Amino acid sequence: LISGGLDSMLLAEALQAHGYPVHVLHVNYGLRGADSDGDEALVREWAERAGCPIQVVTAPVNFGDAPDLQARARALRYDAAAQWASELGSNLVATAHHADDAIETFLLFAARGTGIDGLVSLSPQNGLLRRPLLEFHKSELRVEAEAMGLTWREDASNEGDKYTRNHLRHHALPALEQAIPQARDGIRTTMRRLRHLQKFAEVAIQR
Numbered sequence: 001l002i003s004g005g006l007d008s009m010l011l012a013e014a015l016q017a018h019g020y021p022v023h024v025l026h027v028n029y030g031l032r033g034a035d036s037d038g039d040e041a042l043v044r045e046w047a048e049r050a051g052c053p054i055q056v057v058t059a060p061v062n063f064g065d066a067p068d069l070q071a072r073a074r075a076l077r078y079d080a081a082a083q084w085a086s087e088l089g090s091n092l093v094a095t096a097h098h099a100d101d102a103i104e105t106f107l108l109f110a111a112r113g114t115g116i117d118g119l120v121s122l123s124p125q126n127g128l129l130r131r132p133l134l135e136f137h138k139s140e141l142r143v144e145a146e147a148m149g150l151t152w153r154e155d156a157s158n159e160g161d162k163y164t165r166n167h168l169r170h171h172a173l174p175a176l177e178q179a180i181p182q183a184r185d186g187i188r189t190t191m192r193r194l195r196h197l198q199k200f201a202e203v204a205i206q207r
Contacts, residue, residue, distance in 0.1 A: 001025050001081055002046075004039035007096035009046065009152040010145045011133060015094060016050055024054040025084055027077045031064045032157065039153050055084055070163060078129075085128055097122055097131045100138045103187045104168050120195045137184060 002008040002024050015022050026043040028036050040056060047054035057080045059073075066072065081093045102122040109118035124134050133141065145152065161167045176183045 001027075001077055001093065001095045002043050003027075003096075003155075004042045004153045005096075005155060006145050006150070006152040007098055007133065007138070007141055009042075009150050010141055010148075011094060011096040012046060012050070012052075013148065013150060014132070016052070022050070022052045023084070023088060023090070024052050025057070025077070025081050026054065027057045027059065027073075027080060029059040029063055029073055029076075030061075031059075031069075032155075035153075035156065039155075042151065042153055055080075070165075082128060091128060092130055093128045094130045094132060096133055098133045098136050098138055098141055099188050100169075100173075100184065102134055102191060103173070103184055104165050106187055106191055107168055107172065108165060116194055116198050116201075120191055120198060123195060135188070137188075 002012050003026065012022060012024065024043060024047045026040055028040045030036050044054060044056070046052075057076070059076060063069075063072070078093075085091070085093050105122040106119050109121065112118075122131070122134070124131050158166060158169075161170060173183070180186065
């Protein structure tokens with residue numbers, strides 16, 4: 001799943017560099033007009049240059065008008081990825097989620113009330129999904145992408161506070177880091193330990 005952003009372009013380059021057979025799936029939601037088309041053009045250009053097959057899924061007209069946009073967008077791309085993986089006979093779909101995404105998800109679920117499953121719902125492996133960048137912070141990925149001279153596109157919608165996740169990113173996390181400078185690394189460690197605890201509980205139940 002390649003959006004055209006920093007994280008996904010770095011993932012695509014890394015997978016290809018390590019010899020994986022990369023098939024690119026891009027979803028154009030049509031929510032940002034020419035910017036959405038620019039994202040698609042960048043991904044198509046990369047796939048052509050890399051010699052990777054590409055499939056572009058276009059969201060239905062007026063996709064952004066109905067409620068629960070983020071949930072519907074997530075369902076659209078994951079369903080499309082699962083379907084194409086099935087057609088290809090593949091059992092792996094890679095996404096570019098990183099540690100900061102997982103931290104935001106952790107805080108989001110913790111604030112709403114959840115159990116271990118919710119706190120570690122963004123895990124390195126879940127069914128078909130693989131998240132090879134999950135142990136790296138966004139800042140670390142940016143340093144690597146810049147060092148490699150990669151080209152990517154920024155999504156302007158990430159700059160606003162319309163979505164709860166964005167509000168956490170722009171306000172809650174910086175405030176937490178101001179009080180506890182090592183907050184991101186601490187939460188990342190906590191999630192890692194919770195995943196171990198979750199696996200231990202699963203094995204114990206099976207026994």
